[in-house]
Amino acid sequence: MYLWRAVDHEGEILESFVTKARDKDAAPRFMKKAMKRHGSPTTIVTDGLRLYKAAMTEIGIREKQEVGRWANNRVENSHLPFRRRKRAMQRFRRMKTLQKFASVHANTCNHFCVQRHLVDRQTYKERRSAGLAY
Template identity: 70%
Template structure:
């Protein structure tokens, strides 16, 4: 594993002094991953601006954080994780669709995917499974 830097000469001199010149990775787009690593945090901040009441934001973020940490991002999409969090708070599919600004059919598709991925038999079982995993 190397150390990704941009092309500044001072980095090369510092790496030479440390004896890590062979570990330095310099490339035209190699530094993009490092520069863009803060974007998920900014995305979450923008999502929080949609809430008008602090109580609602706190309730959502506590449930969302638990689900986000529990489920691997590779396993659930962001939209599915958001629907799972809102389902666990007791919201209906219609309310979730209105809050997320998507069609009811889209929310039902996410619920269907959640049922498949968690192995739940129905939506009540799904909510019970989600709440028990908190």
């Protein structure tokens, strides 16, 4: 099973989608679904996998793709909490449970994870102290 995730420029997870295959048919389905819900992006950062290029050509947004050595870091770092949780659960056995968990995890992670780069140090310390007080 493959988990496709769309992440915005601030690191928030926009969309999670599970497929059985990671191929040219699954990529456009995911991109169309994400664009239908969140609109057309100005740029799309991907890794160097060739199926992204083919899928974007099929959709007609090939010129918006960016591929770089470290450009994909925000997406890769957004996977870390999910991978940690998946390891604790000792993998998923069904696609349906993975899809449910991925969508719920994305919503709770976006809500409770403080985006450190968006607030100054003093505000961050106050919020952290208030959260730990309970």
